Amino acid sequence: MQNERTVWLVAAAVIAAASLAALTFAQAPAGSAIQFPAGYRNWTHVKSMVIHDQSHPLFNAFGGIHHVYVNERGMQALNRENPRYPDGSIFVFDLLEARLEGGAYVEGNRKVLAVMVKDSRKYAATGGWGFEAFAGGDPTQRVVKDAATECFQCHDSQQASDYVFSKWRP
Ligand code: HEC
Incomplete structure (x- = not known):
């Protein structure tokens, strides 16, 4: 008994x-399922931009030098006219400090590594993209708590290019 x-x-x-x-x-949170994009430095470099002045609306969040990378799967769609990215596509937004040195902007420390991963079912609520960001590029320092309001709200304006801002230039 x-x-x-x-x-x-x-x-x-x-x-x-x-x-x-x-x-x-x-x-x-959906964002926490996103893996750190190991090896992204060997992917295709899409473009770069320097946001260096307070007068730019994104200065506070994205001030510095950033480089955008895409993996091989995403590259298949990027150079099409109306891109529709297949699941497994990944974009990386690599943001570094921009330091003015002797008339040149040079790269400083990494500020954040932002990532977008396409999985149309898992992330249906945010255009099929999962969003995450790693402070200082540290795989253990996840910063996104609510991808819908912190990231997608702005990327939503790019519906015509499947919520991706970056365009391919040859
Ligand atoms: C206020 C608007 C805004 C917000 C909020 C925003 N982004 Fe972006 N994002 C942009 C712009 C503009 C670009 C294009 C930059 C360029 O052309 O170099 C971009 C580019 C990207 C890219 C490269 C792919 C692409 O669309 O060009 C990734 C990855 C990315 N963002 C991730 C994120 C993540 C993760 C968040 C949330 C933490 C976020 N973004 C929040 C405006 C925003």
């Missing part, structure tokens, strides 16, 4: 723990 009760108690505890784990997993 005593043993039977113990077995039931253990079973109940296991079920409770499993449900809790499932609940925690389901509630994890």
Whole structure:
């Protein structure tokens, strides 16, 4: 009798723990599932831009020198007229400090590494793209809490190019 009760108690505890784990997993923000884009420095460089002055509306968030990269899968769509990116496409926005030195802007420390990963089912609510950013380019320092308001709200304006701002120049 005593043993039977113990077995039931253990079973109940296991079920409770499993449900809790499932609940925690389901509630994890979508952004947290995005992997750090290891190896992106060997991908195709799309473009660069220097945002160097307060007068630019994006100065506070994106001031500095940034380079945009795309992986091979995304590259298949980037140079088309109305790009529709296949699942697995990845863009990286690599933002470094811009330091003025003797009349030249030179790269300083990395400020943030922003990433967009296409998975049309998983990220259906944000145009099929998952958004994440890693402070200082550190894979353990995730910064995006709500991709819809922090990232997609602005990328939403680029619907015609599948929510991607960058265009290909030969
Ligand atoms: C206020 C507008 C705005 C917000 C908010 C914004 N972005 Fe962007 N993003 C841009 C612009 C503009 C570009 C294009 C930069 C260029 O042309 O060099 C861009 C480019 C990118 C790119 C390269 C692909 C592309 O679309 O050109 C990635 C990756 C990216 N952003 C990720 C993010 C992430 C992650 C967030 C949220 C943390 C975010 N962005 C929030 C405006 C924004």
